[in-house]
Amino acid sequence: MPNDEKPTTSVWTRPRPRQREHLTREQIVAEAIRLLDAEGVEELSMRKLGTRLGTAATSLYRHVANKDELIELVVDDVYGEPDVPTVVDGTRWRTAVTHTATELRAMTLRHPWIAPELGQVGLVHIGPNAMRMSSALLAQFEAAGFPADEMDQAMATLMAYVIGIATAEAAYLSVIARSGQTEQEWVAGLRPAFDEATQEHPRLRAGSSAQQDVHPQRIRDDNFAYGLDRVLDGLAARLTA
Amino acid sequence: MPNDEKPTTSVWTRPRPRQREHLTREQIVAEAIRLLDAEGVEELSMRKLGTRLGTAATSLYRHVANKDELIELVVDDVYGEPDVPTVVDGTRWRTAVTHTATELRAMTLRHPWIAPELGQVGLVHIGPNAMRMSSALLAQFEAAGFPADEMDQAMATLMAYVIGIATAEAAYLSVIARSGQTEQEWVAGLRPAFDEATQEHPRLRAGSSAQQDVHPQRIRDDNFAYGLDRVLDGLAARLTA
DNA sequence: TCACGTTAGCGCACGCCGTACGCACCTTGC
DNA sequence: GCAAGGTGCGTACGGCGTGCGCTAACGTGA
Structure with a gap:
């Protein structure tokens, strides 16, 4: 172990001054939503989220207990978006x-x-x-x-x-x-396969072809x-x- | 690498005669459903499924293209369960x-x-x-x-x-x-937390406490x-x- | 001003995961 | 008896969530 010789940090390989801009739970949640919107749920990983925030994945665990809790926070955050009428009549x-x-x-x-x-x-x-x-x-x-x-x-x-x-x-x-693809392209591209698959169930085809x-x-x-x-x-x- | 000396298998460490009972797609799907019912979706892994079938995880890939396809098969299999009336009146x-x-x-x-x-x-x-x-x-x-x-x-x-x-x-x-827990135990255990959480929203409590x-x-x-x-x-x- | 307790960030490591690849073997058709 | 093709599997790769313990920055009171 050559690391034992130097006291873990040498003058030459200083890890970096690393100014500490505080991570917050709000930032993490907001960036997670951006990542989810952009790439979908299976692309959300703690490592990737950490990278996007310019931090190590494990740092996130100071602010959220685990990935499930992060998702809970993210879901409730999104629930804040809808405009819900409060006047009752x-x-x-x-x-x-x-x-x-x-x-x-x-x-x-x-x-x-x-x-x-x-x-x-x-x-x-x-x-x-x-x-x-x-x-x-x-x-x-x-x-x-x-x-x-x-x-x-x-x-x-x-x-x-x-x-x-x-x-x-x-x-x-x-x-x-x-x-x-766009929705229209995708629908058009699927039509042949759909038509073939529904040959035995013509009823399934009626409405969509109308x-x-x-x-x-x-x-x-x-x-x-x-x-x-x-x-x-x-x-x-x-x-x- | 000592393995280079023996031609990958030695007389002493013969892998085992291994009788080959054929795996089928139906068996794999059926066992996957049993595993899913017993342990839930996050416990389904190809390795675990392989173990339950007495085979290696990678052997499953001879019968299903990948895990997503397996889930497609599993879902459609379950769709075969409901009794759906076919007489129309x-x-x-x-x-x-x-x-x-x-x-x-x-x-x-x-x-x-x-x-x-x-x-x-x-x-x-x-x-x-x-x-x-x-x-x-x-x-x-x-x-x-x-x-x-x-x-x-x-x-x-x-x-x-x-x-x-x-x-x-x-x-x-x-x-x-x-x-x-049983459903009744769980409901009873959650009640204090629920009551506290709904203190600001008494309407949410009305129906359930009735x-x-x-x-x-x-x-x-x-x-x-x-x-x-x-x-x-x-x-x-x-x-x- | 300085020492000290607290805490955020992080490197490392562990045990999982899905699955690509290629070899060894069995089964089948001749 | 043998060639061909298919099946099971060992190995390996890159990724995952996250526990652990260290370092260094920060906030506080003397």
Whole structure:
């Protein structure tokens, strides 16, 4: 061991003065979101995140307990993005709920990697932003006139729909992003394989070929709005009965 | 390198006669499902799976291209479990759809690790079982009287609800399973932390404390049925209009 | 001004992971 | 009996999360 001769640091190989600009948890979370947005969840590693922050991977562990905790923080941070109406007015609940649902979908499409985590929110790691959102949404259902024992179920129904469709869309967009193509190119390229695969199930083909010329993003927007309206119709029917 | 002296195998260290019982893709998929059910998705590694099959990890690559492909196969295999009604009768569509949705939820609760993959089914890897299920479900909506351009949207709405609620439930049950407790113990243990966290958001507490004495599994079953009925109410309203 | 306790950053190491490669062997068809 | 092709597997590579213990900068009170 030649290192034993010199006292671990020699004058010539000084490690470097290294000015210490403090790392903060906020910086780490923000950079993690940038990395996730740019490269997806499987490209997030503590080493890569450390490099981007100009620090060693292990330094991050002074600020977050482990990678799972980092993801909890990141998810709640993203939950701070949606604009959630806080004024309650029993006659406008449907508008407010539609707005919130639309914001949640937009949030998921901006950060598709968040989709698989969405299911756990409200159950496992209840961050402050997620709690604020849930509470505001619940207030709308309360104002709409849902009894206390049904409010939770109504909100769960809506959230399940939003999470489900956003999860599916996010997965779809992630695949396209990895392919490096635009959505329209990707859809066009997949068509032959799709047609062949659905030869035994012609019903699966009917709807999609009907709107072959419509912009795919428009189709997704319409589908989301259609389902949201059906869910809210079903919930509203409970109030008039 | 002493290994250079002997021609890689010596008489004394014969590797072993090794009778070759053929590995099959079906065996690999079946064992992967057992491992996933028992230990969860983060415990599935090719090495561990190989060990369980009495073989080397790298041998698996003769039968599946890579781990992602294995997961595709595993997911489609699980999609073969639900009992999906194939007889179509326009007057009984709601019963048939309810049955299918219930089966899909049960499938997800038996295999909670499948939840994050659910969103991609029908978009990315379209296995034969998943396609059979989608086609049969679509037939029910067709028989119900949905026009061709609306069938797809109706099915997507239902699937989004089912995927969303199953994802949330699966995440919740996975956490409990990792804790080694029963669902009731876990809920009881979490209550103090939950009460404290919701002090600023009393609305979030109202519903859950109302049914403090009801068995948690019963609550989940009721919630699923409630939301499913609302979604189907909303869809059915389109048919009578 | 200085000494000292606290703490952030980091080098190293460990035990995992997915999987590419090429060799040794078994099975099959002639 | 033998050639050919396919199957299992040992080895290795580069990457991962993260525990450990050291160094050096910082904040504080004397």
